[in-house]
Each structure stands twice: as structure tokens, then as C-alpha cells.
Amino acid sequence: MKLTNIKRVGMLLRPSTPELKEMFFEAKRIFESRGIEVIIDNISGGMIDVMGQPFEMLCQNSDFLVTIGGDGTLISAVRRSYRYQLPVLGIHAGKLGFLADLDFAELEIFVDKMLAGEYRIDQRAVLQATITSPNGQSEIFAFNDIVLTRPSIAKMIRLETFVDGRSFNTYYGDGVVISTPTGSTAYNLSAGGPVLFPLTQVFALTPICPHSLTQRPVVLPGHFEIEMKTPDASALVIVDGQDLVEISDSDTVHIKLASGAAQLIHRKEFNYFEVLKEKLGWGN
Template sequence: MKTNTIKKVGVVLRPSTPELKESYFKLEKIFNKHNIEVIIDSISGGMIGVMGMEFEYLCENSDILVTLGGDGTLISTVRRSFRHDVPIFGIYAGSLGFLADINLNELEEFVANLVAGNYRVDERSILEAQFIQNNKEVVLYAFNDIVITRASVSNMIHVETLVDSKAFNTYYGDGVIVATPTGSTAYNLSAGGPVLFPLTNVFALTPICPHSLTQRPVVLPGKFSIEMKTPKDKALLIIDGQDKHELEIGQSIHIKLAKKRVKLIHRDEFNYFDVLKEKLHWGD
């Protein structure tokens, strides 16, 4: 992407946070200073009393997207905008995130570097899932993870798993996490899964509270596809911890890494290991 093509920036704010109004106007002023037009999505705009644009049109009319909030806001925006292939970066309005790594006080310097071409674009994997709901095929994307878990708190769940159509494992416990490298430091990490370098083309299967201690996390190459089904139980499907769907008994979900990748904009000096050390307190 040539820097001189950045003429319009689409902005998404963290939901239910009207106090971000002042921050939005500060952001708008900084971009306008560099002759970059700022447009806000209609839901965010309605929250702070500013005229906005419907999200799909926002993606079609923006050269890059900017989220203001935290990692959750960025993850949701990535998932919703994925089909449009728009580069994105996050500004954190609280504490440093794994993904939103720029604060508002650093934005002026960052935009100057953006205009000068002093930035980088990292490409990250995203999960694509397909299943049938109400006799229609549903296609979903997950930037962090897809969790298949029990629909009832009182029961454990059987999850039969096939890799490239061949029987692989049957998980018995609270469920299974399918995590991208980006999502490896989220629920996957809490469940004892591995930390994956975010630019690798792999994904992890991590059992949640398995009935057998022999069940362990597995990292698979990104070229594989998996099928998961629950032959004895209904299941709950959770996308990035934000969207939920129900799976009927015996219903299958097919999961793979999408052919396209997510484009995240970072400062040239951004270092993933520095973020890991700060967020996970390594070395303290």
C-alpha cells in the first residue's frame, strides 16, 4: 500500500463508551492536520452524537481502519471487516494491549510516520469456520479463537475431531479451543495452551479441563483443515469470546485458516516479545 493512497481513515470506537468523544475529536484533528479525512462508523457516531457511516460502506470507503478502545474492539472490527481486506491498527484507551499498541498521546508522531511511510504491515492468520444453521450454510471468521464447549454446565462434552477427513481425537471434558497464533495468548493460554509467534501459519487445538490427563494441546500446520462434531451432546460455539451459536447433536463444524490474512499496521519498532514480557510479566 502506497502511503499517498491514505486519504480516508475509518474509525470504530469501543461500544458503550461515550466518554471517548473527546478522544475521537483529538484523533480527528491529528489526521486532518495531515490532510487525511476521518469517517466514523454509524454506531460509534451515534454513541458520541456525530454523524457516521454504515460499517460496510465505511470499509468500502476507507484506506485504513483505526479502532479506539482496546484489543476487543480491534478483534471485533477485524472480524467484521475481513472480507474488505482493509489494513487496520488499534489505539488503546486503557492499558497496553497485545494488538492495540499505540496510545492517543503517541498518535501524532505515529500519523506523521504513517504519512512518511515509516511503518510496517504484519499479516496474521484468521480462522474460517463453516456449518449449517436453519438449512443454510454459515461462514464465520475468528481472529483469536473458536471455542466448542458444553451447552449445559452440568454435563461434559464429547468432541470428535478429524484432521483432513481422518480421525484424529475425541476430546472429553469442558470443550476444545481452536486458536490462531494471535489468539494463543488469550483463552488458549489460560487453558494451558502454547504461545505461538503471531506471524506463523499454524493453529492450536487445546482441550478445556479434559477428563483425561493424556489430552494435551496440539499445534497443526495451517494447510490442514479440521472437522469437529458432538455426537452425544448439544454444543455452544463461541467466536472470539464475543459471538455465540448453538450446534445440534451430531452437527459438524469445519475449521481452517482462511486463504487471506489480516493486515495489521504497526510502528517499525514494534516488538512482539517486548509486549509479551510486559503483559505476562516475564523476567519479573
């Protein structure tokens, strides 16, 4: 997939970091000197004294989004803009920069390459969760992961799990991580789950500290749907480590891969295994 006729880019900055003002103005200069208008969301704008637009309006008015921050800023932008199907470029101004991997110093050269068509847009799977309660249904999307865990850190949680309508397992421990291929190198990795190549159409279901000798992570095909219930108590549903929903013992959570994908802009030469090696020490 390629971007055509780029007119306007929507920028988002890491929250509570007014020091990014200088980078924003330099990025604005780079885009505007090439005929691309730069707009900013009102939260980032408020932080650096620049007039911004509400997030939804920014998405409607942009051809693609650029985040300046870390992986958290990029994850948040991808999740919140998902329904607008906008490509997102993450500029690394954070600590790890696993996903937001374009160094700011490379931006000017990269923009010229983009305008010459030398870039790629990866289609990354997204999770969709439907929470059903006696009061109705709500829909959630996640770019990295959905975690079901206990509200009290001192207690264990029991999670009854069904796969494609059939009883599959009852997890007993700290909870589970349901991860996209993109999120597999985040919480899933810490919980002992597998690294999933980011362009695969699968998801991982990984228990967190299960009190069992037999419960292991599983990788499921993208067309499977899992259903989870917490029969004894309430539970927390954590979305990309950033949003939180509390569910009760009468609620059910259905999770599957969403029908659409998120779109990440990368350098043409982007190599996943090089990033794994450089950022996470893969193979060292």
C-alpha cells in the same frame, strides 16, 4: 506491504464509552490537519453525537481503520472488516492493550511516521469455520479463536475430532479452543496452550479442562483442516469471545486457516517479545 495515497480513515470506538468523544475529536484533528478525512461508524457516532455510516459502508469508503478502545474493540473490527482486506490500527484506550498497543499520546508522532512510510503491516492468520447443518452451510471468520463448548456449564461435552479426514481424538471436558497465532495469548494461553509467534501459518487445538491424563494441546500446520462433531448433544461455537452460534448433534464444524490474512498496522520498532514481557510478564 505499504499503504499508498491515504485519503480517508474509518474510526470505530469501544461501545458504551461516550467518554471517548474527546479522544475521537483529537484523533480527527490529528488526521485532518494532515489531509486525511475521518469518518466513523454509526454505532460509535451515535454514542458521541456525531453522524456516522453503517459499518459495511465505512469499510468500503476507508483506506484503513482505526479503533479506539481495548483489544476487544480491535478484534471485533478486524473480524468484521476481514472481507474488505483493510489494514487496522488499534489505539490503546483499554485495560490490557496486548493487540491495541499504540498509546493515544503517541498517535500524532505515529501518523507522521506513517505518512513518511515508517511503519509496518503484519499479515496475521485468520480462522475460517464452515458449519454444515441439514438446512445448509454458514461461514465464520475469527481473528483470535473459535471455542466449541457445552451449553450447560454444569455438564461435560464430547467432541469427536477428525484431522484432514482422519479420526484424531474424542475430547471430553469443557470443550476446545482452536486458536490463531494472534489468539494464542488469549483463551488458548489460559487453557495451557502454547504461545505461537503471530506471523506463523499454524493454529493450535487446545482442550479446556479435559477429563484425561493424556489430552494435550497440539499445533497444526495451516493447510490442515479439522472437523468436529458433537454426537450426544448441542454445543456452542463462540467466535473471538464475541459471537455465538448454537449447533445441534447433526451439525459438523470444519475449521482451517483462511486463505487471506488480516492486516495489523504496527510501529516499525514493534517487537512481539517486548509486548509479551510488558503486558503479560513474559520471563518474569
